[in-house]
Amino acid sequence: MARMLDNLGGLGEVIKPGARVGIKPNLTAGSWIDGVIPAPATEMYTTHPAVVQVLAELLIDAGAAKIFIMEGMYDQVTYQRWGYADAAAAVGAELIDLNDPAPYSSFVEFPVGPDFDIYPSFNMNALLNELDLFVSVAKLKCHTSSGVTLAIKNLFGIAPMQLYRLKETHTNRSAFHGDANYETRVPRVILDLNRARPIDLAVIDGIMTVEAAAGPWDDGAAQVKPGVLAAGFDPVATDAVSTAIIGFDPNEKSLSEPFIYCDNHLALAAEAGLGTNNLAEIGVRGPEIEVLRYPFRPAIRGAVDRSPFRRHV
DSSP: OHHHHHHTTOSTTTOOTTEEEEEEEOOTTTTTTGGGSSSOGGGTTSOOHHHHHHHHHHHHHTTEEEEEEEEOOSSTTHHHHTTHHHHHHHHTOEEEETTSOTTSSSOEEEEOOTTOSSOSEEEEOGGGGSOSEEEEEEEOEEETTTEEEOTTGGGGGGSOGGGSOSSTTOSSOHHHHOSSOHHHHHHHHHHHHHHHSOOSEEEEEESSEEESSSSTTSTTOEEEOOOEEEEESSHHHHHHHHHHHTTOOTTOOTTBTTBTTSOOHHHHHHHTTSOOOOGGGOOOOSSOHHHHOOOOOOOOTTOOOOOSSGGGO
């Protein structure tokens, strides 16, 4: 990872002495499925704590004074079970549940701006607005509702779950998906979240992950081991390169692979000025995309079940 970040020019330009840094991993779905999957969740569909710990160490070496590891948690035991409590202790980081306003008494409003698509603002933890650097550390995966779920889609988890669900019984941010037109809604909610809390550094954990799915609850999910890490200061470009690594065109038209059921949010983000998804405009430092390419099957609803663990879910 140190070499990868050095290839970007190092962290010195974005980390000032005394910086407060927030790291947002992808810890989707919680620990309810731990007992029936063939490998740890962090080796399949959630960000591995070792990636976050090493990143935190490098950030501290570059001058960061305080590290916050932050996620809107699905349950209260995930940080402990998935190794994040140990990782945080090793670097003196603080674990934050973004479903809770703590350390403050209430959530605050984050305006999206005049160009919002779905939400003019979000109510979220005020700490997100006090960071000197915000890092999205995503897993390299496909997704039925967004085609790919990488650094900018990872921001779904910064919004308090209880404020963004359609029904009290829902265990996800179902209001973001809506009860209709999700194929246009989800990509635009992604844009709104990134306008409200922009990403300063994107890191993609593609060392061990799953293809054809966001997790083992999707038909066809199977563990793969691309052995890839990617990073960039332009999160859209980082997602675009990561999309190309797994065999897809980041500028593919909507309703085509991997964006089978949705608009291409990477293209929408580029059109909105949030970054570029045009590979010709992106300078790749380190191994070329063709060297790293590891084609994935896309996430398909109702796919033939090829997962060794799907039958248990």
